[in-house]
Amino acid sequence: MSKTFDRYASIAFLLIGLLFVIESTKIASSAYGSTVGPKIFPLWLGVILILLSLRLLYETFTYKSESASKEKLQYKKFFIILVSAALYAFLLEKIGYVISTFLFLLVTFQTMERGRIIPTVIIAAVFSLGIYYFFAEFLGGSLPGFPL
């Protein structure tokens, strides 16, 4: 349990709750004059979320000082994979499913473990082509195929 994370999280949830409360007061009341319009439910939930996050914020002050367990996190690998996944999402419709998937898999396979280029190329190619032909050709689904 990380005290700092909980503190930031409670503030974030507090703001989310506030946002929902403020925004839901802007929603028009129900058209047919009923008291139970579309804004009541989110309004209440926003209030409850605010109360709960205040409670969590209070709890973070009562934590016993925890021994910070130092784990070595592999940030570099993680960020490379995250960025390449974001690029994959960005390029999917632009250069088509097969090429973008192939590139994404190749990059991430190599990020996970360097070397052994040939097997990774084969697996990436088989996966991207296999999924595309099975899904788009055989099952008749629609995927952006190749850039044309």
Place this chain on the structure above:
Amino acid sequence: MSTLQFLGDGFAIAFQWHNLLFAFIGVVIGTAVGVLPGIGPMSGVALLIPVTATITSGMPTSAAAASSIILLAGVYYGAMYGGSTTSILLNTPGESSSVVTTLDGYQMARQGRAGAALAISAIGSFCAGIISLIGLVLLAEPLSNVAINFGPAQYFSLMLLGLAAVSGLAGKSMTKALIMTVFGLLLGTIGIDAVSGIARFTYNQPILFSGLEFLTIAVGLFALGEVFKTVLERDEEDGAIAKINRILPTKQDMKDSTVPIVRGSLLGFFIGVLPGAGATLASFFSYMTEKKFSKRPETFGHGNIAGVAGPESANNAASGGAMIPLLTLGIPGSGTTAILMGALIMYNIQPGPLLFDEHPEVAWGLIASMFIGNLMLLVLNMPLVRVFAKVIQTPKKYLLPIIVAISFFGVYAVQYTTFDLYLLLGCGVVGYLLSKNDYPVAPLVLALVLGPMIENNMRRALTISNGEFSIFFTQPLSLVFLIAAAAWLIIPLLLKMKGKAVIVEEEG
């Protein structure tokens, strides 16, 4: 028509060749999901929803729903079989419900009885599956007859009970669990309000009009969250896998485990029916019970076969029992059943008491297919256990990127927007951060599925009562549900205050 006749019709559906194939694929993938540490039943089912949605896209809606739910449920209970394999062979549980299996299972493996332990857990799981299915068949009809008379007020209170139960038992901190629940409910309000047609929290973004897609969020939080966790905290290479010599258990083994299997099945079934409590709690309680009833409790933890047979039966029975509230009441009691429910809703099929009348082919087809699926699992697991043990050795460097690629494919194939892909990635990062810091994500997904239904029922009830909130307290059944919901939250708090350890239900 009688229950037996319905069941017969269900078998007619389950025996259609494509449904047999779906059940088979489901249980095989389920076993693999159970074997692979890192993907639990919840992310396994979430990942496969888009795949099944596309495979069944050419079929009529209700047949498509029956086929895909047959496959997805197969993954769910198949994972319960597979989870024991790594517990026994590697001392690392494949999913949280087989944690206690490591205690005696691994010891048995060290004594050279790995085969017997695996076989007995397969046999136990099979018996438990059948027992819980019989319970499901017997209880489905009466329960849905009761539930059919529920008005919106009762439904509202019952769903609150479901949410309270899951939040009360999930994770170490109840505040965090409740925050996740409320957050999930709030996310569910995004989009066009179904009653009034007013857009809420959309900021005129057309992409938000239909709301955040449940599937994207579930796959992101569970599957991608788990991938990111493994990438960041790459665990040490796994230890050596115990050898499997002889698969068939001896007569003595069978004799020793018959009673634990029956006991575990019954216990697991009733725990599974309760909302909030699931396979993890069931296996834990079963282990405690076996230890208490045993003539030689000191042998537990040193390879007592009852310590494998009981919990392994219990977790499988619990997964069968969990289907009861889902199918008859339309209230999922756990994260995985919430995802199954989301899958049914995607096909415009509303689980609940009307399911048995409106779509008997889905309900009974699923029940019948679970009989067949359990039989398949028994047949598969006995001779093929060596093959599945090989699955453990799948290198992570290939597995993790492929899971990402499958999630991308699945979400894109169903949604056709890159917005959902970015949302998926975002949910993956958030899911990792949240579960790393003990914020349980299962209540969030459950709330997201139940949210719109809770709101609709609340507003319908309030419209009936002209805006009087007393309607929830004056209707007796509704009041009972509300009291039960409050008790579910308060009792663990009281226990904690008294300094007692509260067992929590973890799902993966």
